[in-house]
Amino acid sequence: MLKVCIEATNVNRKFIDITTTGTEEKEYNPDSEYYKEVPESKVYRYRKWTLENKIHVVVRSEIDAYVKEGETEKFTKIAALNEFDSTLDWKTNYETNRGALISAEFRNNSSKMARWLCQAQLADCENFKLGFVTKPSSKDSKFQVLTVEPMTTAGLSSMTGYRLRDNWSIIKTIVEILGKQDDGIFAFVKMPYKQTLRIYKVPSKEDLEGDS
Numbered sequence: 001m002l003k004v005c006i007e008a009t010n011v012n013r014k015f016i017d018i019t020t021t022g023t024e025e026k027e028y029n030p031d032s033e034y035y036k037e038v039p040e041s042k043v044y045r046y047r048k049w050t051l052e053n054k055i056h057v058v059v060r061s062e063i064d065a066y067v068k069e070g071e072t073e074k075f076t077k078i079a080a081l082n083e084f085d086s087t088l089d090w091k092t093n094y095e096t097n098r099g100a101l102i103s104a105e106f107r108n109n110s111s112k113m114a115r116w117l118c119q120a121q122l123a124d125c126e127n128f129k130l131g132f133v134t135k136p137s138s139k140d141s142k143f144q145v146l147t148v149e150p151m152t153t154a155g156l157s158s159m160t161g162y163r164l165r166d167n168w169s170i171i172k173t174i175v176e177i178l179g180k181q182d183d184g185i186f187a188f189v190k191m192p193y194k195q196t197l198r199i200y201k202v203p204s205k206e207d208l209e210g211d212s
Contacts, residue, residue, distance in 0.1 A: 004084055007082065007084070008082055008084075008112075011080055011082040011133050011143055012079060012080050014143075015078065015079075015080035015131050015133060015145070016064055016065075016078050018145070019065075019078055019129065019131065019148065020064070020065045020078070042062060042063070042064065043062070043063040044060050044061070044062060044063075045060070045061045045062075045063055045123050045124075046058060046059070046060055046061075047059055047061060047122065047123075047124070049168070051168055051171070051172050051175075052172060053172075053176070055172060055175050055176075057168075057171060057175075059122050061119065061122040061123035061124075062119060062123060063075045063076075063077075063123045063125060064076060064077055064078040064125075065078055067127050074125075074126045074127050075123060075124060075125040075126065075127070076125055076126075076127040076128070076129060077116060077119060077120035077123070077125040077127070077128045077129070077153065078128075078129045078131075079116045079128075079129075079130055079131070080130070080131035080132070080133045080145075081105050081109060081112075081130065081131070081132055081133070082133040082134070082143065083132070083133065083134040083135060083146075090132060090134045090146055091134060091146060094132065094146060094147065102149075105132075106159065106160050110160070113156075113160050113162065114160070114162050116128075117153065117156060117157050117160065117162045117164075118162075118164065118167055120153045121153060121157070121164045122164075125153055126152060126153055126154075127150070127151075127152060127153065128150075128151045128152065128153045128156050129148055129149070129150055129151070130148070130149045130151060130156070131145055131146075131147070131148045131149075132145075132146045132147050132148075132149070133145055133146065134146045174197075174199075177199065178199075181201065184201050184202065184204060185201070185202040185204075186199055186200065186201050186202065187199070187200045187201075187202055
């Protein structure tokens with residue numbers, strides 16, 4: 001499983017590299033103290049939201065690229081799904097059964113799709129370019145880009161049923177729980193195969209010394 005995760009991460013990084021061009025580079029806030037943190041071909045954007053009960057949330061979002069449409073420039077999220085089960089044979093089925101194949105991939109990668117859409121909406125990326133990357137054979141270590149689906153973030157959110165406001169509800173609940181606790185460091189553990197999140201407080205040095 002770890003090997004598959006590493007493979008998917010590397011595919012996404014490479015996909016961004018080959019689908020963007022550096023001929024029209026943009027610089028955003030180069031004088032910012034955070035500018036040097038930004039990896040190549042990335043832009044960090046800091047945005048603020050105010051939730052109920054005057055809860056202020058500041059998020060560092062990430063932008064992969066921009067697309068020029070006439071005189072306007074629209075931020076774009078770029079991501080790729082990679083074929084790992086060769087029995088589905090994307091190369092054969094994509095053209096003839098495109099809708100079913102895309103729906104199956106969205107369903108099988110719902111968590112990944114939700115993360116990408118959350119990132120896109122937090123960064124206010126209007127456009128979304130989704131790649132489908134396949135292998136010539138199951139034993140091959142190389143990948144090929146089968147197709148790139150240009151979409152709007154709003155359209156893709158509608159197709160997958162993703163809603164950003166659900167995330168804000170979760171954040172609000174977590175903030176309210178932690179707001180009742182003393183200052184400290186907390187660890188979040190998602191229970192496997194369950195919609196349960198456990199929160200543990202990490203003992204401080206003083207707590208450990210007191211128990212000894």
